[in-house]
Amino acid sequence: MRKGARHVIVGLSILTASMAVAATASADTYKSVANPAVCLGVKANSRTLGTNIVTWECNSNPDQFWTVASTSDYGFLYAHPTGVPDGSRCAALNNNGQGPQSIIWDCLPSSKDQHWKRVLDHYDNLLHPCYYFENEKFFGKVLTVASTSPPPNVATNVVVTDNYYLPNQFWCAYLP
Numbered sequence: 001m002r003k004g005a006r007h008v009i010v011g012l013s014i015l016t017a018s019m020a021v022a023a024t025a026s027a028d029t030y031k032s033v034a035n036p037a038v039c040l041g042v043k044a045n046s047r048t049l050g051t052n053i054v055t056w057e058c059n060s061n062p063d064q065f066w067t068v069a070s071t072s073d074y075g076f077l078y079a080h081p082t083g084v085p086d087g088s089r090c091a092a093l094n095n096n097g098q099g100p101q102s103i104i105w106d107c108l109p110s111s112k113d114q115h116w117k118r119v120l121d122h123y124d125n126l127l128h129p130c131y132y133f134e135n136e137k138f139f140g141k142v143l144t145v146a147s148t149s150p151p152p153n154v155a156t157n158v159v160v161t162d163n164y165y166l167p168n169q170f171w172c173a174y175l176p
């Protein structure tokens with residue numbers, strides 16, 4: 001390998017590594033307003049397509065890291081179940097919206113059931129921004145914890161329901 005090509009490869013490797021670190025740093029953990037002890041996560045740290053999105057005790061595991069692709073319009077809500085922000089898994093609706101369950105799936109730009117708008121609603125008492133996530137395919141439907149008081153150590157499903165502005169429909173952003 002020529003010396004110049006080696007520098008390009010090393011430079012690209014450093015750039016790729018720094019992008020991965022930056023993407024992880026920009027990820028957030030979303031705590032439920034209904035119970036701030038639980039966070040939005042991927043069941044059992046799984047990367048398997050169709051795995052349920054759930055709440056679980058906030059524990060800084062990578063399955064609780066999320067990145068929003070767009071802050072002002074509809075975009076992907078990227079999951080990082082392995083801690084690797086590779087952009088390959090996104091929050092989606094089960095059966096393309098035929099069921100209320102939210103799952104992770106391959107990120108597909110044409111699938112509006114995977115497009116979410118993060119809407120700022122208020123700030124918690126520690127001044128963390130709190131949002132609801134509205135689905136583009138089903139306008140007015142938002143990510144909702146299936147329980148109004150989700151327990152910390154029980155995987156509670158996150159579903160999509162009409163937006164009634166209830167505490168179990170709001171998520172406050174914290175750095176992981």
